[in-house]
Amino acid sequence: MKSIYFNEDHALFRDTVRAFMRDEVAAHADQWEAERKIPAEIWRKMGEMGFLGLLFPEQMGGGGADVQYAMIFCEETSRSRMGGFVASVIVQEFIATGSIFHQGSEELKQRYLLPSITGEKVGAIAISEPDCGSDVAAMRTTAVRDGDHWVINGAKTWITNGVHGDFLVVACKTDREAGSGGISMIVVDRNTPGVTATKLRKMGLHSSDTAELSFENVRVPLSNLVGIENFGFYYIMQTFVIERLTLAATAVGACEVMLEDTLAYMDSRLAFGKPISKFQALRHRLADLFAQLEACKQLIYHTAWLHEQGEQAVKESSMAKLLATELQKKVADECLQFFGGFGYVEEYPIERAYRDARVGTIVAGTSEIMRELIARVCIDKTVFPKIEDRIAQATAASR
Numbered sequence: 001m002k003s004i005y006f007n008e009d010h011a012l013f014r015d016t017v018r019a020f021m022r023d024e025v026a027a028h029a030d031q032w033e034a035e036r037k038i039p040a041e042i043w044r045k046m047g048e049m050g051f052l053g054l055l056f057p058e059q060m061g062g063g064g065a066d067v068q069y070a071m072i073f074c075e076e077t078s079r080s081r082m083g084g085f086v087a088s089v090i091v092q093e094f095i096a097t098g099s100i101f102h103q104g105s106e107e108l109k110q111r112y113l114l115p116s117i118t119g120e121k122v123g124a125i126a127i128s129e130p131d132c133g134s135d136v137a138a139m140r141t142t143a144v145r146d147g148d149h150w151v152i153n154g155a156k157t158w159i160t161n162g163v164h165g166d167f168l169v170v171a172c173k174t175d176r177e178a179g180s181g182g183i184s185m186i187v188v189d190r191n192t193p194g195v196t197a198t199k200l201r202k203m204g205l206h207s208s209d210t211a212e213l214s215f216e217n218v219r220v221p222l223s224n225l226v227g228i229e230n231f232g233f234y235y236i237m238q239t240f241v242i243e244r245l246t247l248a249a250t251a252v253g254a255c256e257v258m259l260e261d262t263l264a265y266m267d268s269r270l271a272f273g274k275p276i277s278k279f280q281a282l283r284h285r286l287a288d289l290f291a292q293l294e295a296c297k298q299l300i301y302h303t304a305w306l307h308e309q310g311e312q313a314v315k316e317s318s319m320a321k322l323l324a325t326e327l328q329k330k331v332a333d334e335c336l337q338f339f340g341g342f343g344y345v346e347e348y349p350i351e352r353a354y355r356d357a358r359v360g361t362i363v364a365g366t367s368e369i370m371r372e373l374i375a376r377v378c379i380d381k382t383v384f385p386k387i388e389d390r391i392a393q394a395t396a397a398s399r
Contacts, residue, residue: 083356162211
């Protein structure tokens with residue numbers, strides 16, 4: 001694809017990821033979905049390919065790549081034909097490890113980030129709770145100092161990689177009276193005494209493990225604190241743009257796969273003596289979907305470019321996440337309709353794609369939250385300062 005955002009190296013990388021997903025992952029999709037588990041060896045294979053540290057520096061074992069490489073990788077993970085696999089990988093690479101990379105101590109990076117890049121460890125980020133989702137300031141999980149340890153009590157839910165993962169980056173209240181200003185991020189080994197995980201059975205994303213976590217007097221060293229105490233809310237916000245971008249990219253990747261599969265089916269399915277792709281009522285609906293997909297892609301690539309330039313792309317990343325995940329739902333519904341009755345049975349991949357698509361407008365900020373953020377910028381003229389500047393100012397003020 002000729003583009004101002006991509007060069008020949010990007011194209012070669014896309015080919016490499018696509019081949020890997022086809023040969024090493026999609027070939028096992030039915031088995032991993034049935035087992036509801038991703039085998040440990042595929043993480044190590046991705047680590048060997050350099051897929052799990054694209055945005056991290058080369059001296060850490062990462063790729064030192066630009067953000068467009070991440071967009072390509074996210075799109076192509078959809079070739080796995082498992083939304084659950086996609087979710088687990090994106091959380092591991094771009095979300096669970098983000099705060100450790102930006103704010104973690106050298107000790108934390110050595111213990112958790114480096115083995116995440118090689119695929120030896122899998123991480124999760126634990127923010128959402130049973131009684132608070134988008135309202136992060138309302139969380140109830142607490143971490144209290146006791147000698148040279150934190151003692152953590154509380155519960156988390158909807159935690160991807162929370163059952164089979166090796167470590168958890170947990171958002172805790174370290175100052176109960178300070179609202180969002182009293183949150184800290186603490187790394188907890190998954191097998192620490194007092195940590196209990198219950199696997200949730202979901203409509204879709206079957207290959208990924210999603211946990212309800214309980215913390216009962218969980219003791220972890222004070223050194224497991226990420227960055228500065230009570231700065232956790234800033235650290236969470238620091239990853240928002242890349243989180244929304246990666247989710248948007250996986251959504252358009254899924255749309256592309258669904259449309260390819262659907263067009264191939266429609267070309268082979270005959271009705272009244274001709275392929276159903278030749279019927280105007282159907283082909284024009286397909287044309288609309290292709291046009292909307294291309295528009296979403298260009299918004300995502302432009303937003304990634306803005307992020308690469310150091311811009312605080314809150315508006316654009318929120319728009320990208322909103323439009324791409326809503327489009328994924330629409331494409332899944334339309335494509336299943338084109339398959340007719342066959343789309344409703346498990347033997348056809350559109351059935352799984354339809355189930356997997358539904359959660360996109362809920363996770364990592366609902367469509368309603370995205371619309372409110374967009375409204376604040378476009379209607380209220382709110383200007384969001386660069387979160388890195390806010391962290392630097394707050395850090396300086398704390399000294």
